[in-house]
Amino acid sequence: MKVGKLSLDIMAKYIFSRSGAYDPAVLVGPAAGEDAAVVRIRGRHLVAHVDPISGSVELLGWLAVNVASNDVAVRGVRPRWAMPTVLLPPSADEAVLDKITSQMDSAARELGVAIVGGHTEVTTAVTRPVVVMAVAGEGDRYITTGGARPGDIVLMTKSAALEAAAILATDFGDEMRRKGIPEDVLKAAAGFIKQISVVREALAISDLATSMHDPTEGGIAAGLAEMAHASGASIEADPSRIPVSREAEALCKAAGLDPLRTLSSGSLLATVPEEKVEEALDRLRKLGVSAVAIGRVIARASFLVKIGDIEITNPYIRDKFFELFQ
């Protein structure tokens, strides 16, 4: 099978229809775009998410904690408990393990997340280090990817392809240099890793938003398509309003990637009723997080997402980032 996520029809055939026993406590189960599960425990809502990171070695620990925590936070619930599974190839030395766990520790401390368990092993089953991160939190309410309503405004924080640019500038630094990317661009983009968390901004506006999403694989385009798909609606976005940094632009171009269609953790997508947009933007400004309105939710149209002239009809968007490893 092709590298990357599975297509929707494959997911429907082999994944969504095979979800084990029925449990009425499960409020959000497996569904496209709904990455975090929600189960009820005595009137509280446990929100849990699991995500593998295999696309970076240099930033692996940091990304694993932040990306998985983002997916809990976009439910409007604070991520609190993490369980990493670290799989190392026999070629890995202690320095690799040291880097991964020290990054996980500092990322978790910064977010207020406790690492409560996990598993680490050296195995010939992996060719490069992989971290599968499970993160959970609990709260009295939650929102879903599928809550967007026609008329809502789509907000986006920071800029596109932050995650891809940070990885390109570190794991692929030498290759990028050879392709003529200047040192100052590499240095600035490597620093994007500090912007990968959307936890603070997601929690700041969760009571105003109808849906939130952390766009990872497939980028802003896939993130919008997943929100539209899960909400039974469509989204029209204005490409001229989607922020892309000059660093992400340059690095993506050098790597043959579209900055709107590649790893974009760190940029929160949220749909907010029109009358609450000013309040949401104001709160984000006070946090020091840049944010703009990039589009609007409309009733389900012939497309899921329209970005300028480009119509997207399938939430499955191939992210060419992973082809860099082939």
Next chain:
Amino acid sequence: MKVGKLSLDIMAKYIFSRSGAYDPAVLVGPAAGEDAAVVRIRGRHLVAHVDPISGSVELLGWLAVNVASNDVAVRGVRPRWAMPTVLLPPSADEAVLDKITSQMDSAARELGVAIVGGHTEVTTAVTRPVVVMAVAGEGDRYITTGGARPGDIVLMTKSAALEAAAILATDFGDEMRRKGIPEDVLKAAAGFIKQISVVREALAISDLATSMHDPTEGGIAAGLAEMAHASGASIEADPSRIPVSREAEALCKAAGLDPLRTLSSGSLLATVPEEKVEEALDRLRKLGVSAVAIGRVIARASFLVKIGDIEITNPYIRDKFFELFQ
């Protein structure tokens, strides 16, 4: 680094000391032998565990659900919610995915576990299919691996190396045939996979036990050593009382494995105060699960575990099973 789990000193240096933020709701966090975390949510106890399965392709989905569920059940809490991460190499076809998810579905249904989320992707980071399974449940009380007290009797259900024998008979069937293992032995051992769950038996005696454990890597020897280590005690076991089936004996011998030191999920280890042993054995008998007393917990001695003449002083026991993949 060497294939397998990490040694205790490496774990202490890079894992246990790097557990992110402090959270008073965490009742059981990362520690050797304590595989399932316990956190408090409004007076209830959430028990969560994560485990990768990379040592089998044929039985992958079935093992992933059962082994991870076992680790929740040995806390005395019913496993209820599962989140699998399925990582497939590009060489995998739909039939492999089909086998994995249909096994996960049927194992989960049998246990009453709902699959609430997860992630599936095709990645060059793995050389063979890997499933990392997170399972959680909740209850009003829990027990730990570290609760064994001197004087307690050590009970063991079923027989040693059930898991290793089942995998050898399926994934390594042709090799075992070449080594002269007869068909009837292969067939019987392949059927051991149906005995891999300890959920029913663990829940049946959890109110009598001071500690329970599901021995996986390193087998019965490692399981006993982990219980002793976590409990600050030692265990004396009588090797003549540890059941080993003739199938496990033959297959382990052919594969160069010690049946007491290799994959043994399916066999519950439990420590029970002497006055409750008859009641525990009686309940297990009524479930149709064979069980015997194999030893006794004593005050911490110069060894962690003594099996006959053999003294084990380190809970880290190398499981040669994983060398079969090299």
